[in-house]
Amino acid sequence: MMVFGWMLCIFIIGSRATANNGFKSYPTTVKTFENDTVLLPCYVEDLDNVQTRVRWWRDGILLADSGEPRHEPPERVKMYSNRSLEVSHVKRNDTGEYVCQASRPAPWGHATQVHEIEVMYPPSVHPIPESGKLEVNLDEEVDMACVAKGVPVPIITWRNKDGEIPLLYDRSRLRFHAESPSDAGRYTCVANNDVGEPAMATIDLHVRYKPRIEMTKTWMHAPAGIRVQLHCGVTAWPEATVEWYFNNKSVKYSSRIVKHNAGSDHSLVIRNVRTTDYGFYLCRASNSLGITEAAVELSGIANPAVFKKTSHSLSKTSYNFVWEVHSYNRIVQYEFKFRKYVNGVPGQWRKLYIPSGSDGNSYIHTYSFKLTGLEEATHYEALVLSKNRYGWSKPSEIIRFATEGASNKDNYITNAIQEDTIVPAVQLASISQHSPLDTDRSKSSFIQAKITITMTMIFILYTFNVNFCKV
Numbered sequence: 001m002m003v004f005g006w007m008l009c010i011f012i013i014g015s016r017a018t019a020n021n022g023f024k025s026y027p028t029t030v031k032t033f034e035n036d037t038v039l040l041p042c043y044v045e046d047l048d049n050v051q052t053r054v055r056w057w058r059d060g061i062l063l064a065d066s067g068e069p070r071h072e073p074p075e076r077v078k079m080y081s082n083r084s085l086e087v088s089h090v091k092r093n094d095t096g097e098y099v100c101q102a103s104r105p106a107p108w109g110h111a112t113q114v115h116e117i118e119v120m121y122p123p124s125v126h127p128i129p130e131s132g133k134l135e136v137n138l139d140e141e142v143d144m145a146c147v148a149k150g151v152p153v154p155i156i157t158w159r160n161k162d163g164e165i166p167l168l169y170d171r172s173r174l175r176f177h178a179e180s181p182s183d184a185g186r187y188t189c190v191a192n193n194d195v196g197e198p199a200m201a202t203i204d205l206h207v208r209y210k211p212r213i214e215m216t217k218t219w220m221h222a223p224a225g226i227r228v229q230l231h232c233g234v235t236a237w238p239e240a241t242v243e244w245y246f247n248n249k250s251v252k253y254s255s256r257i258v259k260h261n262a263g264s265d266h267s268l269v270i271r272n273v274r275t276t277d278y279g280f281y282l283c284r285a286s287n288s289l290g291i292t293e294a295a296v297e298l299s300g301i302a303n304p305a306v307f308k309k310t311s312h313s314l315s316k317t318s319y320n321f322v323w324e325v326h327s328y329n330r331i332v333q334y335e336f337k338f339r340k341y342v343n344g345v346p347g348q349w350r351k352l353y354i355p356s357g358s359d360g361n362s363y364i365h366t367y368s369f370k371l372t373g374l375e376e377a378t379h380y381e382a383l384v385l386s387k388n389r390y391g392w393s394k395p396s397e398i399i400r401f402a403t404e405g406a407s408n409k410d411n412y413i414t415n416a417i418q419e420d421t422i423v424p425a426v427q428l429a430s431i432s433q434h435s436p437l438d439t440d441r442s443k444s445s446f447i448q449a450k451i452t453i454t455m456t457m458i459f460i461l462y463t464f465n466v467n468f469c470k471v
Contacts, residue, residue, distance in 0.1 A: 022102060022111045029116040033195075037088040040115045042100035044083065053103040054083040058096060067103075087117065095119045095151060122196025123150030125189060127203045136178050137289075138209040145173040146189035146201050154191035154199070161185045178207045181235065210290030211236035213283060219297045219394070222273050223328030230268040230296050232283035240292075242266040245282040275300065278390075300390035302327035305334075307384075307399045308366075316404045318372040321382065323396065325365045329388040331356045336369060338382040341400060346381060377405030 025041035032038055044052045053067035056079060064079035065071045073079065078086045087094055100113045128145040136142055148154040156171040157164060165174070165187075174187065184207040192198040214233040222228045234240050244251040244259060251268065253259055258269045266285075270277055278300060284293045303326040310322045325331055334354040340347040354369060365386075374380065379402045386393045 022104070023100075023113050025113065027114055027116075029118060031118045031120055032090055033120055034091060035089050037086065038090055038094075038117055040085045040087070040098055040100070040117075042083045042085065042102070042113060044102045044104075044111075054079075055101045055103070056085045057099040057101060063098075090117065090119050092119050092121055092151070118151055120151045120193075120195045123148050123154035123191040123193050123199040125149075125154070125156070125191040125199040125201045127189065127201040129203070132202055133204050133206070135206045135208060138178055138181065138207055140178055141175060142178050142183070142205060143173070143175050144187060144203045144205070146191065147172065148189075148191035148199065150191065150193045150195065150199075152193045152195070154193040157190045157192070158187060159190070160187050178205075181207050181209050181212075181237065183207055184237065206237055208237050208289060211240040211285035211287055211292040213285055213292050213294040215283070215294050215296055217296060218294075219299065221301065221303045221327065222270075222277075222298055223300055224273055224275055226273055226328070227269070227271045228273055228298065230270070230281055230283075230298070232266045232268075232285075232294065232296075233264050234266050234283070234285045235264050236285060236287050236289075238287050238289075240285040240287045242283065242285045244268045245284060246277075247279050248282075251281070270298070273298070300329060300388070302329070302331060302365075302386040302388050302393040304394045305384045305386055305396040307382075307396060311399065311401070313402070313404050314370065316376040317374045318370060319374060319380075319401055319403060321369045321371065321384075321399075323367055323369075323384055325367070325386045325393070326363060327365060327386065327388050327393075328363055329390065331365045331367075331386050331388055333387040334367065334369075335385040335387070335392070336371075336382065337384070337395075338371065338380055340375070341379040341381045374403050376403055378403050379406055 022045045024043035024045060028041070030038050030040070040056075042054055042056070044054065053065075055065045055067075056063040062071070063077050064073045064085060066079065066083060076088045076090075078088070080086065083100070085098060085100070087098075095118055096116070098115045098117060100115065102111045102113075104110070125146050125148040128147060134142070134144055146156055148156055158167065158171075158174050159165060167174070172189075174189075176183075178184075184205050187203045187205055188200055189203075190198050190200050212235050214235075216231045216233065220228060220230065230244075232242065232244075234242055242261065251257060251259075256271045258271075260267045260269060266283065268281060268283075278298055280295045280297050282293055282295050284291060286292075305323040305325045308322040308324055312320055314320050321336075333356060336352045336354055337349045339349045354367075356365070356367065371382075379400065381398050381400050383395045383398050385395050
């Protein structure tokens with residue numbers, strides 16, 4: 001019976017030892033900060049009259065040995081009589097595994113227990129490329145990265161001028177195609193592990209591309225004697241060299257013709273414009289990736305006319321138009337075109353020539369024109385051109401209008417000018433009445449002057465079989 005009890009005791013002790021390899025302590029990971037002190041336990045099961053030898057190891061290097069009192073442990077390392085190990089004033093390189101090895105005679109033999117120290121410290125980060133600068137061509141792949149250190153392992157996020165960049169996988173690396181010059185700019189990676197302040201690194205991305213030109217105007221009205229400035233907006237990387245050409249020859253700069261630039265805006269200033277200055281000016285921008293050109297015309301012809309909101313229907317068969325033209329020179333004649341517009345299908349243009357009826361020298365020329373003989377409840381389109389001493393202007397925007405009774409769904413102004421066949425022109429139509437409204441710069445009140453349409457003109461138009469009453 002006593003033998004059975006002794007065997008049971010040995011079985012229980014063996015079972016307990018097997019459950020934790022003979023240790024009373026349990027493996028642990030100690031998370032700490034720099035300069036703290038850490039105590040790692042190594043409590044071995046006591047066996048009657050059995051002496052246990054304990055050694056501490058790290059990376060294959062013996063730190064302490066209870067069986068060898070003369071062994072000198074490393075600096076800041078100490079083993080106590082209860083075989084626990086102290087590491088004082090811990091540093092970052094103290095992070096790692098510490099192995100407690102217990103040596104006992106048979107049948108127990110050797111047993112080990114592994115503890116871990118994790119010295120936490122704030123993150124640090126550096127960019128790749130290390131210069132913090134990266135250049136790629138347009139449509140090429142951008143590949144940048146940030147290498148972060150810290151315990152715990154830092155989490156990296158990226159942001160640029162538009163805010164945070166969402167990433168699904170490898171956060172340390174940022175890859176994309178430079179699809180637009182706007183992709184250039186500063187990219188910042190932020191490393192954070194909730195220990196201390198986050199660390200940041202920046203990479204300045206430059207996207208190389210051939211010059212791009214944006215002209216604020218491709219045509220400018222300028223009478224002789226005034227000062228004009230032609231603008232050419234240029235963007236490029238590397239920065240472009242910009243030169244001006246006139247009639248395919250390099251502009252000869254002088255005190256009268258001066259080149260200016262402010263950032264991306266390149267301009268040509270012409271003082272005291274002469275008629276010999278009229279023509280096409282070419283803005284040419286070049287860099288190592290190519291050349292881009294754009295032209296602007298300087299002219300004495302009038303600006304395109306603009307229909308005013310005061311245009312309105314007068315009756316079931318007539319409509320009154322008011323337009324405004326900016327021209328430093330007197331308008332001598334207008335060309336008025338109109339056509340029916342039925343179910344989205346335009347008809348043939350009808351064209352009228354209208355004398356301006358004014359000798360005024362105002363910069364702003366306003367004109368009122370009454371078109372009669374139209375069909376009831378019908379949609380139409382109209383545009384107008386202006387002529388001064390330098391020739392005909394470009395056409396105005398098309399205005400879509402309707403006589404009384406028509407639905408309003410198509411009554412709007414559009415830029416879409418369709419080139420259709422123009423019917424033969426006459427100087428004055430019997431169905432129309434018109435009056436000049438030249439104004440000064442303050443746009444004073446209109447001066448009304450109606451022209452009476454005579455029966456003689458009606459007879460002449462009838463003779464030539466020009467029927468403007470039906471479109």
